[in-house]
Amino acid sequence: xxxxxxxxxxxxxxxxxxxxxxxxxxxxxxxxxxxxxxxxxxxxxxxxxxxxxxxxxxxxxxxxxxxxxxxxxxxxxxxxxxxxxxxxxxxxxxxxxxxxxxxxxxxxxxxxxxxxxxxxxxxxxxxxxxxxxxxxxxxxxxxxxxxxxxxxxxxxxxxxxxxxxxxxxxxxxxxxxxxxxxxxxxxxxxxxxxxxxxxxxxxxxxxxxxxxxxxxxxxxxxxxxxxxxxxxxxxxxxxxxxxxxxxxxxxxxxxxxxxxxxxxxxxxxxxxxxxxxxxxxxxxxxxxxxxxxxxxxxxxxxxxxxxxxxxxxxxxxxxxxxxxxxxxxxxxxxxxxxxxxxxxxxxxxxxxxxxxxxxxxxxxxxxxxxxxxxxxxxxxxxxxxxxxxxxxxxxxxxxxxxxxxxxxxxxxxxxxxxxxxxxxxxxxx
Amino acid sequence: xxxxxxxxxxxxxxxxxxxxxxxxxxxxxxxxxxxxxxxxxxxxxxxxxxxxxxxxxxxxxxxxxxxxxxxxxxxxxxxxxxxxxxxxxxxxxxxxxxxxxxxxxxxxxxxxxxxxxxxxxxxxxxxxxxxxxxxxxxxxxxxxxxxxxxxxxxxxxxxxxxxxxxxxxxxxxxxxxxxxxxxxxxxxxxxxxxxxxxxxxxxxxxxxxxxxxxxxxxxxxxxxxxxxxxxxxxxxxxxxxxxxxxxxxxxxxxxxxxxxxxxxxxxxxxxxxxxxxxxxxxxxxxxxxxxxxxxxxxxxxxxxxxxxxxxxxxxxxx
Numbered sequence: 001x002x003x004x005x006x007x008x009x010x011x012x013x014x015x016x017x018x019x020x021x022x023x024x025x026x027x028x029x030x031x032x033x034x035x036x037x038x039x040x041x042x043x044x045x046x047x048x049x050x051x052x053x054x055x056x057x058x059x060x061x062x063x064x065x066x067x068x069x070x071x072x073x074x075x076x077x078x079x080x081x082x083x084x085x086x087x088x089x090x091x092x093x094x095x096x097x098x099x100x101x102x103x104x105x106x107x108x109x110x111x112x113x114x115x116x117x118x119x120x121x122x123x124x125x126x127x128x129x130x131x132x133x134x135x136x137x138x139x140x141x142x143x144x145x146x147x148x149x150x151x152x153x154x155x156x157x158x159x160x161x162x163x164x165x166x167x168x169x170x171x172x173x174x175x176x177x178x179x180x181x182x183x184x185x186x187x188x189x190x191x192x193x194x195x196x197x198x199x200x201x202x203x204x205x206x207x208x209x210x211x212x213x214x215x216x217x218x219x220x221x222x223x224x225x226x227x228x229x230x231x232x233x234x235x236x237x238x239x240x241x242x243x244x245x246x247x248x249x250x251x252x253x254x255x256x257x258x259x260x261x262x263x264x265x266x267x268x269x270x271x272x273x274x275x276x277x278x279x280x281x282x283x284x285x286x287x288x289x290x291x292x293x294x295x296x297x298x299x300x301x302x303x304x305x306x307x308x309x310x311x312x313x314x315x316x317x318x319x320x321x322x323x324x325x326x327x328x329x330x331x332x333x334x335x336x337x338x339x340x341x342x343x344x345x346x347x348x349x350x351x352x353x354x355x356x357x358x359x360x361x362x363x364x365x366x367x368x369x370x371x372x373x374x375x376x377x378x379x380x381x382x383x384x385x386x387x388x389x390x391x392x393x394x395x396x397x398x399x400x401x402x403x404x405x406x407x408x409x410x411x412x413x414x415x416x417x418x419x420x421x422x423x424x425x426x427x428x429x
Numbered sequence: 430x431x432x433x434x435x436x437x438x439x440x441x442x443x444x445x446x447x448x449x450x451x452x453x454x455x456x457x458x459x460x461x462x463x464x465x466x467x468x469x470x471x472x473x474x475x476x477x478x479x480x481x482x483x484x485x486x487x488x489x490x491x492x493x494x495x496x497x498x499x500x501x502x503x504x505x506x507x508x509x510x511x512x513x514x515x516x517x518x519x520x521x522x523x524x525x526x527x528x529x530x531x532x533x534x535x536x537x538x539x540x541x542x543x544x545x546x547x548x549x550x551x552x553x554x555x556x557x558x559x560x561x562x563x564x565x566x567x568x569x570x571x572x573x574x575x576x577x578x579x580x581x582x583x584x585x586x587x588x589x590x591x592x593x594x595x596x597x598x599x600x601x602x603x604x605x606x607x608x609x610x611x612x613x614x615x616x617x618x619x620x621x622x623x624x625x626x627x628x629x630x631x632x633x634x635x636x637x638x639x640x641x642x643x644x645x646x647x648x649x650x651x652x653x654x655x656x657x658x659x660x661x662x663x664x665x666x667x668x669x670x671x672x673x674x675x676x677x678x679x680x681x682x683x684x685x686x687x688x689x690x691x692x693x694x695x696x697x698x699x700x701x702x703x704x705x706x707x708x709x710x711x712x713x714x715x716x717x718x719x720x721x722x723x724x725x726x727x728x729x730x731x732x733x734x735x736x737x738x739x740x741x742x743x744x745x746x747x
Contacts, residue, residue: 093693093711100499118713122499205606206692260585263606265692268586395712396520399694406696410608427517 041127046335051080054340055098055105057091058323060289064356072343081107081340088208092395096122102330106337110153112144112322113390114398119326125152126327131338133345141362144321144386153324154345156353158360160302160319160379161212161284161387164291167299169197169279177301180311182249188303189256192279200253201278203269204262204406211389211402213282215320216305219385220313221246228391231401234429238401238422239415247414249307250405257282262410270294284320288358288372300372302379317379320387321362400424491719498715510720521721523697524705525728527612528681531701532732534616535680540672543624544665547631561632565625572622576689579618580605583690605691608698615690615699619683627672634668635661673736681729702728 054065062083069081084104086094092111096118099105108124110116119125128134129151134142137154145153170177173195179185189199203209218227221242230236237243258264258272266283273281274294280303281287288300304317325344327337343349350363355370360380368374392398404421408414492510496503514521546564550557567575582589583604591601605611638660646656684703691699694708702725709718 090693093707096499096713118499121497207694207696208692258586260601260603260606263583263585263603265580265584268584268588272586395694396708399696400520403696407608410603410606423519427519 040329041130043335043338046338048076048336048339049078050333050336051082052106052331052333052336052340053082053084053104055084055086055091055095055108056323057086057088057095057109058357059085059087061353061357064353067356068344068349068353071349072340075343076336076339079336095119096124099124099328100330102328102332106328106331106333107340108326108328109156110324110326111390112155112320112324112387114393114395116144116153116324117393120147120152124326124328124330125150126329126334126338127152128154128327128338128341131342133338133342136345136347136350136364137362138364141321145324145326153326154341155321155324155362156344156350157286157323158319158321158362158380159284159286160317160376160384161215161286162302162304162318163200163213163216163280163282164273164285164287165280165301165303166273166276166278166296167301169195169276169298173197173279175279177303179303179306181309182252182305182307183309184311185305185307186252186256189253193256197276198258198272198278199256200258200280200282201264201269201272202253202257202261202282202409203264203266204257204409205264206266206269207399207402209266209269209283210406211398212284212387213305214389214402214405215318215385215387217246217249217307217405218388219315219318220307221249222388225385225388226391228388228398228401229393231425232392232394232397232428234425238404238418238425244414244418246307247404247408247417250408251414254409257409262406285376286359292358292372299375302376314383315385316382317384318387319379319384320390322390394428397425397428488719488722491716492723493720494716495714496716497713498710499713503716506716510717511724513717514721514724520697520700520708521705524700524702527699528701528728529732531612531616531619531683532677532680534613535619536673536676536736538616539620539624539627539676540669542620543627543672544631544669546624546628547635548661550628551632551635561625561628564628567622568626570622572685573689575618575622576686579621580690583614605699608696611691611696611698615683615687618690619680619686622686623676623679627676630668630671630675631665634665638664669740670737673740674733677733677736678729681725681732 054069058065062085065083069083072081073079084098086098092115095108095110095115099108099119100122110119125147127150128145129149131151133154134151141155141158142151144155145151165177167177169192173192175188175191175195176184177188179188192199202213223236223242224230227236231238258269258278269278269281269283270287270291271294272278274291274296276298281291285302291300302317304315306313306316325341327334327341331337344353345363347363347365347367350361351366351368353359354361354366354368354373358370358372360368360373360376368377389398389402392401400421404414404417407417407420412420493505493507494503495506495510550561550564570578581587585591585601585603585606588601588604590604594601602610604614642660642664643656646660651659681701682703683701684707687695687699687701687704688707693704694700694711695704700708702721706718706721706725709721
């Protein structure tokens with residue numbers, strides 16, 4: 001073996017570095033995934049065996065899914081389903097990258113809106129149009145998982161992002177639980193305040209949960225149903241009169257939320273409500289189970305802050321169809337993943353999930369035995385608006401627009417808050 | 430002009446004996462090593478190339494594209510992403526301002542506080558050792574735990590801070606809910622978290638100062654302040670250099686603490702560069718996020734260099 005000088009060694013190391021650089025220049029992207037807007041159909045037949053990963057963000061539902069996995073495995077000997085759970089915010093931020101290569105998430109769930117759109121564009125979904133599962137869903141609730149003629153995902157949960165009410169406190173204070181217009185809503189808050197309770201517990205320090213109230217506040221104020229999409233596209237502005245009017249209504253709420261509400265995280269807000277210190281929790285029905293876990297025994301209902309002056313609003317509430325189930329186009333075990341989605345979509349299993357987690361589902365013919373779900377079931381028949389905040393495709397825009405409401409509660413004038421939000425929107429047009 | 434020993438040996442090799450001598454010279458030459466030795470660092474070089482060099486180079490490449498992070502299609506946009514960051518993105522400039530303010534606050538407070546702690550606890554008495562351990566304790570906690578502890582302390586409804594104030598009849602505040610103050614409260618947390626670690630660095634520096642210097646100064650009539658100014662401060666300059674540099678990098682990268690304490694995404698009053706880059710990645714703007722990462726890297730390098738220049742912490746020639 002011939003000897004080499006230091007200079008030669010440096011040259012070799014340099015060449016290695018150059019090689020690394022060249023490798024780095026291979027270009028972003030690199031591969032086009034199968035699937036997408038007109039992706040392949042998930043296999044309706046095939047061996048249901050082996051191990052699959054189910055990726056989602058509902059850590060609080062883990063035990064319920066574990067039980068369902070047991071039942072699924074009992075039906076298909078040798079099948080294993082592992083839950084890969086991230087927190088909702090992390091899932092929102094990294095879900096696509098994690099699921100894309102199918103290292104996790106043979107079956108997975110997505111949020112309605114920006115995340116569903118990104119997963120669709122990345123070609124991660126298979127088409128479930130011809131799957132056994134799709135026939136089990138209420139047709140009107142499937143739109144959130146559609147892209148053109150393809151049914152890429154199945155929105156599993158129906159939640160109501162509206163303030164939850166402690167019915168006992170309302171009765172004691174003699175407050176009307178279904179105010180017909182904005183003045184009636186404020187009158188209701190006044191009665192509750194006079195009774196010595198905080199009318200609204202609002203987690204203003206938590207962007208995700210604090211923003212849910214926005215769905216109710218904007219529903220009857222906006223001139224069109226796709227108002228948030230139009231704000232993002234520059235067709236509507238935060239500085240428009242209807243938006244400023246909405247921010248002024250947020251200002252009206254300021255005396256009725258807990259002191260220092262903009263610094264309150266979601267857990268303390270839940271505690272104020274579950275301990276009976278606050279009459280309403282301004283998040284949504286998806287928190288029923290959490291509030292019950294904190295020891296709340298009182299009956300609960302939902303309250304819609306009706307922002308109209310005459311009570312003739314288009315909507316009586318707000319809902320969201322989310323937790324959109326899909327089968328990964330890159331999965332090596334699509335048959336099992338599809339069978340798992342079929343299994344979850346059967347009324348009996350969807351009913352088990354719903355009753356254990358206290359969340360309504362989009363699956364038809366489900367019998368709700370959970371007392372909270374039974375009580376809230378009439379809301380499934382009401383004229384409710386599909387939660388508007390999930391129309392935003394750009395998270396910076398969504399956060400800026402919602403932050404205008406938080407700014408108003410913390411004392412900024414509606415006009416200033418609207419202008420600040422519009423500035424961010426304009427920069428991203 | 431220097432002649433390579435190996436070359437010189439070759440020139441002096443008219444016969445086989447001389448050739449053998451020359452080979453010995455070559456083997457013994459301090460500038461020649463067995464080539465097999467060059468194979469030893471290869472695994473380390475490969476790891477560095479794969480996990481450090483390549484991603485860094487890729488960041489430079491992505492930074493000039495509009496790649497969304499998952500599509501096979503992308504366009505080269507030149508320096509547009511860099512221009513956008515400074516001229517058309519108030520969220521980025523806001524995060525930059527917040528970050529510089531946070532760095533300044535934490536560097537000043539943490540350096541001063543850890544030096545004071547070190548001065549008070551330099552002696553190796555039992556009490557000092559116990560207190561050192563106590564102050565060092567937060568350092569061994571995970572940043573997520575620290576974030577949750579302080580999130581509870583700052584909670585306006587059930588939190589420790591307002592509960593204590595309430596007992597003495599004072600109305601508490603919103604802390605993290607107050608956009609003007611929020612960054613200062615997080616800075617307090619960061620200082621609490623890392624001061625113990627920096628105190629240890631200072632204690633090592635202080636204990637290395639010869640006692641005779643203080644004795645001589647005392648005999649010359651120097652008071653405490655004069656002794657600190659003329660002996661302690663110059664002698665702990667290397668430790669200060671480490672503390673300042675480390676604190677700067679730590680404060681720039683307080684990502685997990687901010688995310689834990691303020692949620693994801695943090696509101697704009699608490700958005701710093703690392704959280705803004707994360708939000709941009711999450712928003713499927715990989716090209717733009719890569720450009721922000723490069724600006725971030727440059728910013729840390731610039732601030733660290735400026736600090737060293739301004740504080741004159743590195744003596745000439747070192």
